[in-house]
Amino acid sequence: MTLMQSQEASATKRALALPEIVFEILACLEAQADLCPQLVQSTLRACTLVNWTWFFDANVFLYRAPYIRHGRGSEAKINAFVRTLSTTNRGIYVRSLSRCKVELWDIYPSLDRLFEYCPRLSSLALCFRSGEQGHLMEPFEAEAFRSFNPTIAKGMSHIHELDLTSVSINSTDKDDAAYADAALNCISACTRLQKLVTTRADWTNIRTISRHLTDLSISFVAPPDLKTSVMLAPNLVQLTSLHLHHALHAQPAYDFTRVLAQYCCSLINLDICPEVITTTSLEKLVERNPRLTSIYLRNCPDEYTSAVLEHPPQNLKFFDMGVVDSQLILKALALCPKLTSTGKSAPRNNNTAEFWQSFLERARQIQELHVERWTDFHSKDLFFNTVLPKLGPQLVRLWFGWRDLLGCDELERVLTSCDRLQVLRAPVKGNGQNLVRCFKVVADRSRLREVRLFGDNVKFCDDDKRRMQRFLPVLCSFTN
Numbered sequence: 001m002t003l004m005q006s007q008e009a010s011a012t013k014r015a016l017a018l019p020e021i022v023f024e025i026l027a028c029l030e031a032q033a034d035l036c037p038q039l040v041q042s043t044l045r046a047c048t049l050v051n052w053t054w055f056f057d058a059n060v061f062l063y064r065a066p067y068i069r070h071g072r073g074s075e076a077k078i079n080a081f082v083r084t085l086s087t088t089n090r091g092i093y094v095r096s097l098s099r100c101k102v103e104l105w106d107i108y109p110s111l112d113r114l115f116e117y118c119p120r121l122s123s124l125a126l127c128f129r130s131g132e133q134g135h136l137m138e139p140f141e142a143e144a145f146r147s148f149n150p151t152i153a154k155g156m157s158h159i160h161e162l163d164l165t166s167v168s169i170n171s172t173d174k175d176d177a178a179y180a181d182a183a184l185n186c187i188s189a190c191t192r193l194q195k196l197v198t199t200r201a202d203w204t205n206i207r208t209i210s211r212h213l214t215d216l217s218i219s220f221v222a223p224p225d226l227k228t229s230v231m232l233a234p235n236l237v238q239l240t241s242l243h244l245h246h247a248l249h250a251q252p253a254y255d256f257t258r259v260l261a262q263y264c265c266s267l268i269n270l271d272i273c274p275e276v277i278t279t280t281s282l283e284k285l286v287e288r289n290p291r292l293t294s295i296y297l298r299n300c301p302d303e304y305t306s307a308v309l310e311h312p313p314q315n316l317k318f319f320d321m322g323v324v325d326s327q328l329i330l331k332a333l334a335l336c337p338k339l340t341s342t343g344k345s346a347p348r349n350n351n352t353a354e355f356w357q358s359f360l361e362r363a364r365q366i367q368e369l370h371v372e373r374w375t376d377f378h379s380k381d382l383f384f385n386t387v388l389p390k391l392g393p394q395l396v397r398l399w400f401g402w403r404d405l406l407g408c409d410e411l412e413r414v415l416t417s418c419d420r421l422q423v424l425r426a427p428v429k430g431n432g433q434n435l436v437r438c439f440k441v442v443a444d445r446s447r448l449r450e451v452r453l454f455g456d457n458v459k460f461c462d463d464d465k466r467r468m469q470r471f472l473p474v475l476c477s478f479t480n
Contacts, residue, residue: 115155
């Protein structure tokens with residue numbers, strides 16, 4: 001091959017590789033969508049203006065998981081998006097859509113069009129709002145999902161992730177029965193469902209559920225009875241994530257969880273409260289699921305933590321015990337060698353310097369710390385002078401609650417003590433310029449990728465955020 005032919009071949013090869021390179025760049029950008037959706041979407045829109053190659057590839061990612069922030073004007077934006085489904089210039093890109101959030105009062109009349117023009121749609125979030133002025137829900141109450149037309153039924157059969165979220169605002173006229181019927185129709189139609197999220201669920205009349213379900217998050221108003229639970233249990237043996245909450249004034253779900261404890265043996269994540277499970281069922285559930293890596297006990301008595309520690313999962317990384325006896329926290333650290341976070345766990349008694357010294361001696365693997373209030377650490381001085389210097393070098397995530405504000409000097413101490421910190425959530429006081437100075441001090445060695453600062457009196461404007469972006473990672477998300 002001559003030099004000229006070699007150069008021409010190389011040029012051709014580079015030209016052919018260019019679209020693939022663009023695609024990979026955009027795919028890397030889209031991977032950050034969950035972290036900072038607004039920033040990613042605005043960047044994708046800018047990418048469409050580069051040239052034709054970037055336009056075609058960026059549009060695919062732009063429409064794959066559209067993000068429309070809920071707020072003033074969001075209804076108009078959603079309606080505008082739906083109108084693009086059948087247009088010739090955008091329809092080809094919309095067909096790549098795989099995730100979508102639909103608010104029923106606005107979109108239901110066009111939901112059949114959504115499935116018709118988006119055959120790859122696999123994740124659907126249906127937000128049911130009730131009681132807001134101007135949204136009387138007549139179409140939903142009259143028909144909605146009580147009976148599906150063929151297009152909607154076919155579309156729902158391809159859904160892998162379904163979010164049935166009920167948002168109640170001034171809900172004096174809300175019809176629970178109508179929502180429950182619609183929700184059960186949705187669930188029965190989703191024969192390939194893998195993830196289900198729903199609130200105010202009434203499962204007294206449920207008859208079927210997908211055998212592929214691996215992720216279940218639910219808040220029961222009325223759980224299934226023993227007979228129905230036994231019928232459903234064989235379909236739930238593949239569950240890897242179980243998140244059970246208890247609605248106000250709801251019936252206990254003890255029968256349902258007692259049956260689940262006999263069938264489930266693949267759980268990795270467990271989030272539970274005392275109204276949905278007994279200590280006996282919890283102990284059995286933990287014993288049958290040794291691969292558990294995350295357990296969240298919400299407002300549970302000490303007996304529930306003790307039940308978990310009867311058969312402690314050796315791969316457990318996150319264990320939120322709530323407010324418990326201090327000795328249970330130390331016991332958990334001793335029995336779970338891979339524990340990296342105790343969540344918001346706080347000692348009810350013996351909250352002394354001696355306890356925290358024992359905690360620090362056993363917390364060799366702790367990488368995440370939740371600071372709800374200084375009193376959880378006996379005192380503010382104890383946290384800054386003892387706990388933070390010891391744990392700071394190994395912390396990856398640090399979460400501060402709403403109760404105690406951090407001044408600029410305290411924020412700077414946190415940032416300089418935590419070399420590995422990637423995620424920071426903190427209530428702050430002070431002006432934006434001083435806060436920018438805190439982050440600039442650690443900019444050359446910072447690993448931060450997500451920062452959330454909040455506070456009633458903090459003045460943190462867009463210019464301050466832009467100044468931070470100059471010396472911190474481009475995809476670092478700042479919210480306040």
